[in-house]
Every structure is written in structure tokens, then in C-alpha cells.
Amino acid sequence: xxxxxxxxxxxxxxxxxxxxxxxxxxxxxxxxxxxxxxxxxxxxxxxxxxxxxxxxxxxxxxxxxxxxxxxxxxxxxxxxxxxxxxxxxxxxxxxxxxxxxxxxxxxxxxxxxxxxxxxxxxxxxxxxxxxxxxxxxxxxxxxxxxxxxxxxxxxxxxxxxxxxxxxxxxxxxxxxxxxxxxxxxxxxxxxxxxxxxxxxxxxxxxxxxxxxxxxxxxxxxxxxxxxxxxxxxxxxxxxxxxxxxxxxxxxxxxxxxxxxxxxxxxxxxxxxxxxxxxxxxxxxxxxxxxxxxxxxxxxxxxxxxxxxxxxxxxxxxxxxxxxxxxxxxxxxxxxxxxxxxxxxxxxxxxxxxxxxxxxxxxxxxxxxxxxxxxxxxxxxxxxxxxxxxxxxxxxxxxxxxxxxxxxxxxxxxxxxxxxxxxxxxxxxxxxxxxxxxxxxxxxxxxxxxxxxxxxxxxxxxxxxxxxxxxxxxxxxxxxxxxxxxxxxxxxxxxxx
Numbered sequence: 404x405x406x407x408x409x410x411x412x413x414x415x416x417x418x419x420x421x422x423x424x425x426x427x428x429x430x431x432x433x434x435x436x437x438x439x440x441x442x443x444x445x446x447x448x449x450x451x452x453x454x455x456x457x458x459x460x461x462x463x464x465x466x467x468x469x470x471x472x473x474x475x476x477x478x479x480x481x482x483x484x485x486x487x488x489x490x491x492x493x494x495x496x497x498x499x500x501x502x503x504x505x506x507x508x509x510x511x512x513x514x515x516x517x518x519x520x521x522x523x524x525x526x527x528x529x530x531x532x533x534x535x536x537x538x539x540x541x542x543x544x545x546x547x548x549x550x551x552x553x554x555x556x557x558x559x560x561x562x563x564x565x566x567x568x569x570x571x572x573x574x575x576x577x578x579x580x581x582x583x584x585x586x587x588x589x590x591x592x593x594x595x596x597x598x599x600x601x602x603x604x605x606x607x608x609x610x611x612x613x614x615x616x617x618x619x620x621x622x623x624x625x626x627x628x629x630x631x632x633x634x635x636x637x638x639x640x641x642x643x644x645x646x647x648x649x650x651x652x653x654x655x656x657x658x659x660x661x662x663x664x665x666x667x668x669x670x671x672x673x674x675x676x677x678x679x680x681x682x683x684x685x686x687x688x689x690x691x692x693x694x695x696x697x698x699x700x701x702x703x704x705x706x707x708x709x710x711x712x713x714x715x716x717x718x719x720x721x722x723x724x725x726x727x728x729x730x731x732x733x734x735x736x737x738x739x740x741x742x743x744x745x746x747x748x749x750x751x752x753x754x755x756x757x758x759x760x761x762x763x764x765x766x767x768x769x770x771x772x773x774x775x776x777x778x779x780x781x782x783x784x785x786x787x788x789x790x791x792x793x794x795x796x797x798x799x800x801x802x803x804x805x806x807x808x809x810x811x812x813x814x815x816x817x818x819x820x821x822x823x824x825x826x827x828x829x830x831x832x833x834x835x836x837x838x839x840x841x842x843x844x845x846x847x848x849x850x851x852x853x854x855x856x857x858x859x860x861x862x863x864x865x866x867x868x869x870x871x872x873x874x875x876x877x878x879x880x881x882x883x884x885x886x887x888x889x890x891x892x893x894x895x896x897x898x899x
Contacts, residue, residue: 450648665691668723787803
């Protein structure tokens with residue numbers, strides 16, 4: 404049987420794995436899903452003795468069977484062999500009594516590297532070179548995805564990338580990471596608006612038939628590097644399995660025991676990867692979803708209503724400043740019994756009314772697997788300070804948000820829980836220094852040096868060099884001009 408990916412909104416829209424990765428999003432605006440996810444089974448016993456790379460090969464072969472064994476091996480090697488500071492890719496540390504999975508040892512010091520070092524490899528194998536096919540990647544970012552995508556796709560032949568981010572809506576370090584990126588095929592542009600504006604308009608560009616037809620004549624297709632692209636999401640499944648193996652090998656659990664994961668999330672992609680792992684047999688009892696003050700997911704998990712009609716807060720955990728959690732659509736697809744008509748209705752309600760409410764039975768089913776909590780900026784700073792003083796470990800603001808929610812949840816469930824640490828604290832040094840030492844710095848690089856001295860920790864090399872890099876990208880546009888910007892950028896990079 405030929406394996407097909409289908410749209411969450413129309414079961415008649417089907418394609419192969421490679422086509423799904425190249426397209427990024429379905430023509431009807433839905434997200435691509437593998438219909439037989441619940442039929443897959445991980446060889447968990449064997450995987451307890453595997454390296455991270457070997458686990459990645461297993462997961463990719465199961466979820467992306469279009470790719471032959473040699474292609475998968477090459478993709479894994481190119482993505483992970485030399486790009487991560489830790490040979491374990493995502494090392495697990497037991498900090499006093501808390502298992503913390505560090506996802507920030509890639510080139511941009513954030514968890515997005517795990518998926519975005521792999522996605523360009525998968526996409527390169529999917530391109531039809533005989534047709535002289537070219538791909539323009541469009542990405543909206545709330546901070547970390549942008550740089551991780553740029554780093555992954557930089558100077559890749561036949562692929563270009565355009566990144567949009569909210570002007571004044573990311574940290575200075577995140578902005579510099581993006582705007583100093585070189586490469587013949589990269590463009591970075593700030594928009595007047597927030598992340599949701601950027602993400603919504605990118606989706607509209609994907610659905611613009613006139614533009615897509617114009618580009619197809621030039622053999623150019625549009626695709627995405629956000630976690631709406633299944634090729635970005637699937638590699639993230641691996642670190643949940645790796646964390647489980649490490650929990651077994653470090654004698655925190657016995658093989659077969661259930662564990663929980665606490666995940667700071669905004670767009671729901673990171674935690675959805677954990678759900679994929681659970682569907683494939685990993686003994687996960689519950690996934691704990693941690694939000695900041697933009698707590699739309701908390702409200703949804705509590706009462707079954709998703710409502711983005713609310714105040715948007717700029718917080719000290721900017722990568723989670725999101726009110727439209729795109730990947731939730733994939734969860735709703737699986738949990739609704741794969742009812743594409745129902746998903747289409749919900750997503751139409753979200754677009755037209757800004758909200759939707761799910762059936763009670765669906766809400767209760769989701770609550771069996773997911774718990775939601777949130778953390779204010781004030782509490783986040785207190786957590787950063789307390790964890791450092793009590794455990795000698797530095798949390799970034801996103802991970803601190805997760806820590807607070809995890810502590811609350813563990814009052815009612817003693818199941819061992821792994822906290823996913825999504826970014827290096829040095830990406831948010833100003834917040835961390837103020838939280839721990841009550842010191843403020845106007846210059847973030849001076850701040851990073853002081854944090855290093857005071858805590859006797861090492862600044863990631865990629866951040867040390869950042870203030871010496873030349874700013875390459877200076878464009879700032881109105882959010883309504885994004886489509887014209889894409890047209891011009893495509894002509895500029897692909898020369899026609």
C-alpha cells in the first residue's frame with residue numbers, strides 16, 4: 404500500500420510523504436497528517452540501547468516511508484553529526500531531583516534546531532531535480548524558529564528562505580541572530596504586528612492561488628519551515644524516546660514505567676511530538692502543557708473553548724507569545740476520530756469568529772492525555788531565582804514557565820516527570836540576570852559576560868560571536884505588504 408498523508412480538513416486531499424514535506428501545508432489550508440499513526444509501533448526494547456541518531460533513523464523510517472534507508476541515513480548524518488555541541492544531541496540531566504532534557508545544544512541554542520537541522524535534509528531529498536524544481540520557504544517566527552530555519556536552509560541549492568518576525572516582538576539576541584544571517588538564499592523581514600499576524604498572513608500566502616500559479620510557471624513552489632510542516636515536527640518525536648531511554652539508564656524509572664513530560668509551548672508543535680510518541684507506544688501518562696500569560700491553551704484544555712479574542716501580552720518568554728496554536732489542529736484531527744468535516748468547521752469558526760468550542764466528549768478525551776497550566780512574568784522570575792539558589796541550575800524564561808506548571812501538577816500526580824528545556828538561558832540573559840541577581844544591563848553582551856562570571860557557566864560560542872557580526876537584513880514592512888515582499892524576494896533570489 405502506498406502511504407499517503409492527508410489534509411486535516413479534507414480526506415480527499417492526499418499526497419506522498421515527500422510531497423507533504425515540500426508543500427508544507429495542504430491546498431485547503433489544512434495540515435498534513437499520517438492517517439495510520441495509531442497503527443505504528445516503536446521497537447522500544449531495542450531502542451533502549453540505541454544512540455540518538457539510530458533512534459532518529461527508526462522514527463523517520465516509520466513516519467516517512469517514502470524515503471529509502473540510504474536517504475534517511477544520509478539525512479540523519481548531515482543533520483546531527485557535527486551541528487550540535489553535545490554528542491547526545493539532547494542530553495538529560497538530573498538536577499537534584501528534577502530530570503531536565505536540554506534541547507538547546509544546536510547552532511542557535513534553541514529546541515527548534517532539532518527539527519530545523521533535519522527539515523532541509525528531508526526537503527533536499529524530496530526535490531525533483533530532473534524537473535529543475537525550486538522551493539521558497541516562508542516562515543513566521545516568534546523568536547527561535549526564524550534563526551534555526553535560516554541556519555538549516557542557508558546556502559542550500561534550489562531552496563530559498565524568507566523569515567517574517569514581529570518588529571519589537573522578539574528579544575534583541577533573537578533579532579540579531581536572524582538579521583546577521585548571511586547566505587545567498589536568505590531574506591529576513593520585520594513586520595508591524597505580532598506573531599499571529601505574521602503566521603496568519605503566511606498561511607494566506609500559501610492559499611493565494613494566483614501567486615502559486617505564477618510561481619509554478621517558474622517551477623517554484625512555496626513551503627514552510629514552521630511546525631505546520633510535518634517534516635519539521637517528526638524529528639522532534641525522537642527526543643521523547645531518547646529521554647525515556649536516559650530515564651531508564653540513569654535508574655530514574657524501570658523500563659515499561661509510565662512517565663510525564665512538561666513542555667513549554669506556544670504553537671503546540673513541541674508537545675504534539677510527544678503525543679505522536681505516545682501514539683507509537685512510548686509509555687507517556689500525560690503531557691503537561693505550560694503557557695505564559697497568553698494562556699489560550701490553558702483555557703482550551705480546561706473548558707474546551709479555544710478563543711483568541713483576548714489581550715495579547717508581550718512577555719519575558721517571547722517564543723510563547725502566541726494566540727493561534729496551529730498544531731492543535733492535528734491533535735483535534737486524531738482525537739475527533741479523524742473527522743475532517745468537523746475539523747474544517749472548527750477552523751472556519753476560528754478564522755471567522757476567532758473562537759470555537761469542542762464537544763464535551765472530545766474535551767474529556769483530550770484531558771486524559773493533556774494538562775494545562777500557565778505562569779505570569781512575576782512568577783517566572785521567582786522560579787528562575789529559586790531554582791538557581793536551591794539547585795544551582797539556570798533556567799531560561801520559557802523553561803521556568805514549564806517548571807512552575809510542572810510543580811503545580813506534581814501536587815496531584817507523583818509520576819516521574821521530565822521537563823523540556825527549550826532554550827539556553829544566555830539567549831535571555833537580561834531577564835535571567837534581573838531575576839537572579841536583581842541587576843539590569845542595557846547591553847546584552849555585557850550582561851551575558853556577567854552572567855557567565857557570576858554563575859561560572861559558559862556562554863555558547865554562537866552567541867559570543869554575535870555582536871561582531873554585520874547586520875545584513877534591515878527590512879521592515881506593514882503586515883499587509885507581505886505577499887508583495889514574497890513576490891519580490893522570489894524574483895531576486897531565483898533571478899526571474
